[in-house]
Amino acid sequence: MNDLVFIEGLAVKAVIGVYDWEKVIEQELVFDLEMEHDNREPAQTDDLAKTLDYEAISNFIIDFCAERRFELIETLAEHLCDELIKVFQMNALVMTLRKPGAVKAASAVGVKIARSKVSAY
């Protein structure tokens, strides 16, 4: 089993959705990420620079969602994974993206994707 760095329940505001009324409001999205990383080197050196910095990655996601506009959460997830792999030199990650307010009868709906360096476009 490979080591991970994870982020759970990152709640972010975004303008997202296919309908006209969704293009003029902010809605909540919630991210879970599991990012493959060999944690032995940061553990041996006690050096933040050798980690996948979960604080920097969380801030990147918050800024990305504030700046970019998409209709589908699938599109947002795909573009965001692509950027994260490039910017933070990740080998692989699994992203769960929930849109909690989208379906009243459901506590959340969303998508889950797994991407790696080779599958990023």
Ligand SMILES: Nc1nc2c(c(=O)[nH]1)N=C([C@H](O)[C@@H](O)CO)CN2
């Ligand atoms: N698989 C998806 N289905 C739906 C999406 C989506 O992004 N992916 N989006 C919508 C609407 O924007 C909806 O969230 C409005 O409540 C519908 N289905």
